Amino acid sequence: MTFKRRHLLSLEELDAAEMMKILETSKVFREVLDRPIKKVAPLRGLTVANLFFEPSTRTRVSFELAEKRLSADTVTFTAATSSVKKGETLKDTVRNLEAMKIDMVVIRHSSSGVPYFLTRFCSSSVINAGDGQHEHPTQGLLDMYTIWMKYKKIKGLRVVLMGDAKHSRVLRSNVWGLTKLGASVAVCGPSTLLPVGLENMGVEVYTDIDKALDGADVVNVMRIQLERQQAGLLPSLREYTSLFGITKDRLKRLNKNYTIMHPGPINRGLEMADDIADCDQSVILEQVTNGVAVRMAVLYLLAGGEGRKTDED
Amino acid sequence: MADIGEMVQTGAVAVTDDGSPVHDAGMMRRALEYAGMFGITVISHAEDMSLSGKGVMNEGYESTRLGMHGIPPFSEEVCISRDIILCKYIGTPLHIAHVSTKGSVELIRQAKAAGVNVTAEATPHHFTLTDVEIGKEFSTNLKMNPPLRTQEDVDAIIEGLKDGTIDAIASDHAPHAPEEKEVEFDQAPNGIIGLETSLGLVATYLVKPGHLTWNEVARKMSAAPAKILRAPGGDLRAGAIADITIVNPKAAWTVKVDKFYSKSRNSPYDGWKLQGKVKYTILGGEVSFEG
Numbered sequence: 357m358t359f360k361r362r363h364l365l366s367l368e369e370l371d372a373a374e375m376m377k378i379l380e381t382s383k384v385f386r387e388v389l390d391r392p393i394k395k396v397a398p399l400r401g402l403t404v405a406n407l408f409f410e411p412s413t414r415t416r417v418s419f420e421l422a423e424k425r426l427s428a429d430t431v432t433f434t435a436a437t438s439s440v441k442k443g444e445t446l447k448d449t450v451r452n453l454e455a456m457k458i459d460m461v462v463i464r465h466s467s468s469g470v471p472y473f474l475t476r477f478c479s480s481s482v483i484n485a486g487d488g489q490h491e492h493p494t495q496g497l498l499d500m501y502t503i504w505m506k507y508k509k510i511k512g513l514r515v516v517l518m519g520d521a522k523h524s525r526v527l528r529s530n531v532w533g534l535t536k537l538g539a540s541v542a543v544c545g546p547s548t549l550l551p552v553g554l555e556n557m558g559v560e561v562y563t564d565i566d567k568a569l570d571g572a573d574v575v576n577v578m579r580i581q582l583e584r585q586q587a588g589l590l591p592s593l594r595e596y597t598s599l600f601g602i603t604k605d606r607l608k609r610l611n612k613n614y615t616i617m618h619p620g621p622i623n624r625g626l627e628m629a630d631d632i633a634d635c636d637q638s639v640i641l642e643q644v645t646n647g648v649a650v651r652m653a654v655l656y657l658l659a660g661g662e663g664r665k666t667d668e669d
Numbered sequence: 670m671a672d673i674g675e676m677v678q679t680g681a682v683a684v685t686d687d688g689s690p691v692h693d694a695g696m697m698r699r700a701l702e703y704a705g706m707f708g709i710t711v712i713s714h715a716e717d718m719s720l721s722g723k724g725v726m727n728e729g730y731e732s733t734r735l736g737m738h739g740i741p742p743f744s745e746e747v748c749i750s751r752d753i754i755l756c757k758y759i760g761t762p763l764h765i766a767h768v769s770t771k772g773s774v775e776l777i778r779q780a781k782a783a784g785v786n787v788t789a790e791a792t793p794h795h796f797t798l799t800d801v802e803i804g805k806e807f808s809t810n811l812k813m814n815p816p817l818r819t820q821e822d823v824d825a826i827i828e829g830l831k832d833g834t835i836d837a838i839a840s841d842h843a844p845h846a847p848e849e850k851e852v853e854f855d856q857a858p859n860g861i862i863g864l865e866t867s868l869g870l871v872a873t874y875l876v877k878p879g880h881l882t883w884n885e886v887a888r889k890m891s892a893a894p895a896k897i898l899r900a901p902g903g904d905l906r907a908g909a910i911a912d913i914t915i916v917n918p919k920a921a922w923t924v925k926v927d928k929f930y931s932k933s934r935n936s937p938y939d940g941w942k943l944q945g946k947v948k949y950t951i952l953g954g955e956v957s958f959e960g
Contacts, residue, residue, distance in 0.1 A: 368734070447851055467853035468736040469807030476806070488855070489736030525736055552739065553730030 359657040363482040365471045366491040367532040375497065375533060378653050382501050385656070386649035388425065398656050398664065399428035404460040405453050406432040408485070409446075412464050414620055414644065415485050415495070419462050422651035431458070450474060460658065463487070468525075481658045489523050495619050496529025498650040500537065502643050503574055506615055511538030514611070516568050517559075518544050518600065519578030519627055522551045522589075526619045527578055531557050544568035545578075545600060548589040565600055569609040576617040577602055580627050593626055602628040607637075615639055670700060677707045682898045685712035687766055688814075690748060692718060698755055705761035710788075710897055712764045713752045715773070716815070720744035725855045727816045731800040735807075737854070740816050742770040749773050753780045756787055764897050765789040767841050769815035771825035778834040788897050789829075790837040793863060793870035796826045798937060809850045809857035810937040813843070827880050830889065837893040838886075840867045844933035862931050866924055866938045868916060872945020876918070883918065911954040920946035 359377050367375070388396055404423045408416050416432065423430040433453070450461065460481040463471055468488030475482050486492040504510050515534050517527050521543050534541050535558040543554060544562040555561050562568035569575065584590050607614065616628070616638040624630045633640060673684055684704055690713075691697045697713075704711045721744045726732050728739020749765055753776060756763040765777060768789050777789045800817045802808075811817060829835040843860025850857050871890065875881045881889070891914070895903030902912045926939040950958035 445848065445852055465853070467855045469854045472807045473853065487736075491736070528734075528736060551733035552728055552741075553733045556730050557734065 358663065359661055362658060363471070363475055364493055364654055364658060365475070365482065365484050367493045367496045367529045367536075368491065370493075370532075370536075372536045372538075375500070375537060378497055378650065378657060379501050379504055381653035381657060381661075382497075382646070382650045385425075385652035386501075386646060388652070389645065389649055395425050395427060397427045399423065399426035399659055401429075402459040402659060403429045403431070403457065404462060404655065405458045405480075406430065406462045406485075407450065407453070407464070408432065409435045409463070409465040409470075410486070411435075412486070414647075415464060415492075418644070418647045419483075419485060419494075419651055422648050422655055425648070426652055426655055428460075428655070446470070446473075447477060450478060454478060454480060460655065483654060483658065486525055489525050489528075491529045491532075492525040492619075493529050493533075494647070494651050494654055495526045496533040497654070498643055498647040499526075499530055499576060499617060499619070500533045501646050501650050502617065502639050503534075503539075503615065505642075505646070506639065507573070507613075510534065513539045513574060514542070514572040515539050515574040515576060516542045516544055516572045517576050517578065518565070518568075518602065520549045520580055520584065521545050521554055521578075522549045523581065523584075524578045528557075530576060531559055535559065542568050542572065546590060546596065549584065565606060566609060569606060571609070571611060573611050573613070574615045574617060575602065575607075575610065576619070577627050579619065579621065580623060582623075597626055601626065602632050604629065604631065607632070617643060619643070670696070670703060673700075673703055673709075674707065677709060681709070682900050683710040683712050683764070685714065685766065687712065687714040690714045690716040690718060694751055694755070697752065698759065701755055701759045701761040701763070705759060709899070710762040710764050712766050713748070714766050715745050715748035715752060716740075717744050717747045720747060723855075724816070725812060726803055727800040727818045729800065729819060731804060735804050737803075740814070742772055742818065742822070745770050745815055746772040746776060749776050753777070753785055753787055756780075757783070757785045760786055762897075763787045767792050767795065767815055767839065768826065768829070768835060769795045769818050769822060771818075771822045774825045774829035774834055778829065778832070781834060788836045788893070789834065790839040790894075790897075791826045791830060791835045792839055792841045793867050793874075794841075794861060794937070796823055796830070797870050797874050799823055802937070803854075807854050808937065809852065809854055810861055810935050812854060812857050812859055813841070813861055814859040827875070830875065831880050836889065837897060838867070838871060838889045839894070840864050843935075844931060845935045847934055850935050861935050861937060862929070862933050863936075865929055865931060866936060866941075866943070868914075868947050869922065869924070869943030869945050870938070872916070872918060873943045877944060883916075911951055913949075913951040914947055915949040915951070916945060917948045918945050920944070920948075922946055 462483045462485050464485040468490035470487050471484040542560040618640050721740045723738040724740030726737050728741040732739035780787050798817050803811045840863030842864045892903035901910045921944050924938045924941045926934040947960045
């Protein structure tokens with residue numbers, strides 16, 4: 357299939373074939389990352405602006421590396437150095453950047469829906485690098501890629517998404533992506549962090565971790581934000597760990613060839629015991645490596661893939 | 670408390686907390702008691718902010734899907750229950766502004782049946798739109814408070830309008846400049862303009878399907894509001910004040926926000942095809958608008 361989209365806004369709007377196209381393309385770029393010279397030329401002459409209106413290290417660096425390895429010119433703009441504080445609207449900020457002739461915009465913002473808002477007035481391709489609590493589609497794709505690489509399939513696997521479903525954009529992207537590719541998905545967390553109607557997203561919902569983990573292949577653990585306790589959603593972080601923390605003992609309920617994932621950054625000792633993050637079944641650092649390849653695939657496909665028109669043609 | 674007595678002396682016909690709900694039940698009690706002394710209605714924006722929190726849309730499947738902070742229906746219902754109970758004891762006329770949920774309609778229906786001195790209104794957007802629209806393009810013209818709810822709530826509001834539980838239709842007209850609304854969804858101010866689309870929406874979505882007759886529309890958009898506010902108007906008879914709206918019920922038209930008389934454009938109805946249009950507005954016997 358040819359990939360026709362200009363923007364990557366959510367995994368909810370992609371179909372299974374489009375996601376598989378991204379994953380298959382990622383495989384090619386993953387191989388590039390193991391070469392001594394980790395650089396190819398498909399985005400030569402294109403300019404990508406990374407607009408990070410919310411702090412991020414991993415995702416920002418991952419996108420920057422993906423762009424550089426595709427030979428794009430890149431510029432990164434973070435909220436701390438922005439003109440946003442001077443009272444300029446987001447629309448004006450982005451339009452000014454666009455006036456400098458950029459081709460693609462990667463945006464991270466604390467408000468859900470901002471990438472959609474940008475598409476209303478931007479002529480560039482827009483890539484969602486995390487919008488509020490809505491979606492983080494490239495994280496969802498890299499999680500799926502990591503699972504796919506290990507099991508050579510996604511269909512029929514049992515995946516448990518642990519933790520703060522209410523506030524997690526990573527969880528939403530995982531739910532849409534995995535269910536569309538045929539995985540059976542369970543979400544587990546305290547009732548105060550399970551949003552209304554979650555079961556209508558095609559997942560099973562649990563508040564009992566042992567039941568959730570029973571017979572699962574993959575556990576993807578979401579980060580618990582420390583402020584959830586202050587907001588009265590959790591009595592204490594200590595109680596969260598005792599009821600929902602991932603421990604060696606609890607992992608016995610999983611299938612033999614199980615996998616531990618975490619989108620990072622990890623609160624060691626809170627959502628997972630220290631030794632779990634570094635155990636043999638943990639693919640947490642592979643997720644990070646794969647993230648670069650998946651983002652290269654997304655940038656490449658949105659730029660037109662093999663069919664990209666250049667002046668040299 | 671504001672200087673309600675002096676405001677009444679200078680022409681105020683009601684008092685309201687619209688947009689900034691009274692959190693403290695003791696304060697609401699005093700407001701009802703004090704306003705009762707002047708025989709005026711207290712209009713309540715019923716919302717418990719501790720339940721609404723940082724909410725920007727209805728709490729439900731759609732807010733979960735979109736990752737938005739939700740305003741649960743019971744944020745409105747808890748506060749309506751409180752105000753109805755206070756009204757039952759104090760007796761000052763209570764009017765519930767912009768009712769948006771099925772549970773609210775049920776509470777008001779029960780209160781009226783029990784003889785509580787309560788009236789209520791609904792807005793056209795709460796019987797023509799649902800929260801499903803928001804995710805289509807995150808338009809801030811779908812952001813208002815109370816938020817758009819679900820189809821079940823829309824159906825209950827229409828039922829409440831039909832059986833008289835909801836006495837009046839109000840536009841909740843809230844103009845905002847384009848630059849205020851062209852921002853991130855959670856940063857945008859609440860509210861839409863409703864004045865120029867109210868009648869057309871009522872005609873198309875309530876009269877045309879047979880939910881209300883034109884006589885009932887006249888009552889809900891004119892006579893009932895006048896009565897609730899104890900203001901003159903709302904009736905057609907010799908010697909009455911000549912504030913009259915003349916409607917062409919058959920006129921078909923398309924909403925075009927750039928043709929609005931209002932300076933604001935924050936309407937979600939741009940491009941909607943409506944049937945029923947105001948021909949003339951007569952104010953104090955003078956034609957003030959010709960459509």
